[in-house]
Amino acid sequence: MRLHRNLCFAVIDGLTLICNEGHYADKVIQQLLKRDKRWGSRDRGFVAETTYEIVRWKRLYAEIAEVKEPFSRDDLWRIFAVWATLRGIKLPDWKYFENTPVRKIKGRFDELSKIRKFKESIPDWLDNLGVAELGETAWSKEIAALNTQADVVLRVNTLKTSKETLQAKLFDLDIETEFLKGYPEALKLKERANVFTTEAFKNGEFEVQDASSQLVAAYLNVSPGMRVVDACAGAGGKTLHLASLMENKGQIIALDIYANKLHELKRRAKRNGAHNIEPRHIDSTKVIKKLHQKADRVLIDAPCSGLGVLKRNPDAKWKLEPEFLNNIKTTQQEILQQYSKMVKPGGQMVYATCSILPSENQDQVSRFLASEAGSEFSLVSDKKVLPSELGYDGFYMALLQKK
Template structure:
């Protein structure tokens, strides 16, 4: 591979923003990809994948390059040289790469790879937390979460079917494969910009990980029901629910962030999802008005996001120990407060994209001991590990509210 100066500078500039300015990697990369209109798909792919790679292996590369926080531009060039060396890419004759110790880099890699927290490039506290909660499973799970996430699409059944979508994508240059365990899913055989396709613009699909596609079906919705998505965000699972309801019934999307619900509305128009009503949670009245009214409730709770590190590797460096405790308090509050919207005989799914039992099974156990929780019983629950599925880590629990009759 021959390195192009303008592409490498785009990577270095992006990493400065991510590491030193607290910017989110996906937002930075999206901006960087618009930097030069002359770039082709390979150029954009190099910028995106190289940036994510160095973010993912930040600690390991920094240790090998012998740099420490705060990481300046010179340090980043040293880390980039490490990335090149480990990838077997010949360093060009640029000033930034003068006197790069190639042999030492390989030796340091072999040495440091013997220690898990360095080999898997993760903060000490997070490695300790994962081992405490997952035990022997942590090793293989962490390794799986450090792999590049596949690109999976969800067929929008309101507008098309799986085979028709597959054929349409082939015409636009994107080969996909079916996933047997996921009836609406297609996985890209090669990464590409599917957002530029007519199929996407016409609302025939959404990009949604295979594990995430399991949540909406878990809620067991039917057309004509009143369904509430209590933490809807930009609406990935809301749109899936709308399709499962065949646009019939009432689907109420709630969130504390109005801007996210605005994005949901835009996506719903493209998807042809007409039964969605958005409501911003700007006071306790919003929830109280819906008490005992929902046939189905989805609480896709905010969490540490440890199950989706493969697609959000910068989360490793943004998470802090105190956040884990705070988010668990929030999760319990949501379970207690939002569960009141379920009517007797109705069902509720509590879901997270975390793999920590303390955010999942333990939260449900705690909830069932509260006054509100005593009205519910578990129908089924499922933990999805990335190491076993090949996709994101998730947890979901279906609970039924006891019928007072």
């Protein structure tokens, strides 16, 4: 591979914003990719993937380069040189790479790869937490799996098309996909491609949604005609899946505390042809009270640490802090206590997170069931989706039945 100056500069500019200024990696990369209209798909792929890779392995590379945050521009070039050297890329004769100690870099890599917090490039506190919650062996397996690049998986919108029809349409655009056993609406891309520019996407025939995330809506056992509440709907990935499972029949009330996310959901619902969704902004406790004992099904896709989705959000491990984790567990339990009241007698509820930590998952469900509000519920089943086993995002979901 030959390094091109303008592409490398784009990566360094992106890393400055992500590492030093706390910007979100996905937003930074979106902006970077608009920088030069002459860039082809390979150029854009290099910028996006290299930036994500360096963010993912930031601690390891910084340790090898012997630099500390906040990084100067020269520090970032040293980190870049480590990335390139470890991938066997010949460094060009640029001033940024003068005196790069290639042999020393490889030696330091071998040495640091024996220590998990460096090998997997994670903060000390997170490494300690993972061991405490999952044990040495399981944590080592999960964090290694979470440090691999995420596949691009589509969820076919069955309100508009079928899996076979969409696969054929994409094939005509040289985008090859494959079916995934056990995921009825999923198509996995064989190679990364920008699917957002396709007519099929603009027509709402699919959404990009990880295979594990596609399991959640199905776990709620919905059927056409039901009244369903998606209590933490956000921008509506799972809401839209519920609409297709319900064949646009019945009612889905999409709740969220963030009005801007519900605006995005409205836009996506229109594109998807999902007409049975009613967004409601939670601007007071009255919104929940009005729905007490009114819902056949309630989905609580709870706010969480996001540790199960580090594949696609590698910068999250640097933004996450122990204090946030403690606060989010309190929030999760409060949401369970309050939102469970919307389930009507005989109805069902799913509590789900994109975390792999028992303290956010089965421990929260146990706490809820032992409480006064939870005494009306029983656990039907739960499911741990581990990245090391299936290769997709880490998720947890519990199906609860109201007596």
